[in-house]
Amino acid sequence: MKIFVVSDTHGSTRDFINQINNMDKPELIIHLGDYVEDGEKIEEYTGIKTVIVKGNGDYFHTKYNEDEILYIKGKTLFLTHGHTYGVKYGINRLLYKAEEIGADLVLFGHTHSPILFKENNIIFMNPGSSSFPRGFNRRKTFGMIYVKDKILAEILNINE
Numbered sequence: 004m005k006i007f008v009v010s011d012t013h014g015s016t017r018d019f020i021n022q023i024n025n026m027d028k029p030e031l032i033i034h035l036g037d038y039v040e041d042g043e044k045i046e047e048y049t050g051i052k053t054v055i056v057k058g059n060g061d062y063f064h065t066k067y068n069e070d071e072i073l074y075i076k077g078k079t080l081f082l083t084h085g086h087t088y089g090v091k092y093g094i095n096r097l098l099y100k101a102e103e104i105g106a107d108l109v110l111f112g113h114t115h116s117p118i119l120f121k122e123n124n125i126i127f128m129n130p131g132s133s134s135f136p137r138g139f140n141r142r143k144t145f146g147m148i149y150v151k152d153k154i155l156a157e158i159l160n161i162n163e
Contacts, residue, residue, distance in 0.1 A: 008146035010035035010112025011132035036084035058084035085111035
């Protein structure tokens with residue numbers, strides 16, 4: 004299953020939608036919060052089912068949860084914005100939660116900085132921000148994952 008992952012759009016979805024409209028379509032999009040309305044807009048404009056978790060900028064939205072667990076092709080995916088796990092200060096709390104639920108893949112946002120690594124046999128991905136990037140390169144980014152018998156993950160730049 005091909006999945007696109009986006010986070011921290013903060014009211015600006017144009018570049019992400021333009022990028023993915025020029026690519027082979029995924030079967031699912033995951034929006035990791037800040038702002039949930041953007042996830043709804045992405046689903047409406049692309050026609051692709053979008054799973055949404057809320058971030059710290061979505062405090063008053065009661066329709067969405069801060070965490071979600073997806074089971075896809077025998078793999079456990081843990082989705083969170085990351086603010087409740089203090090991801091700006093490290094991933095220990097997120098790692099403990101992932102181990103507790105038996106996650107194979109953890110998707111989180113909040114920092115606006117893309118990162119992809121493996122720890123204790125769990126893949127961690129922060130797709131960065133498709134609108135307001137931070138970090139070394141300050142490139143607008145999103146994630147792409149393939150869930151099969153293995154999980155393959157990469158971070159892609161948005162061509163502006």
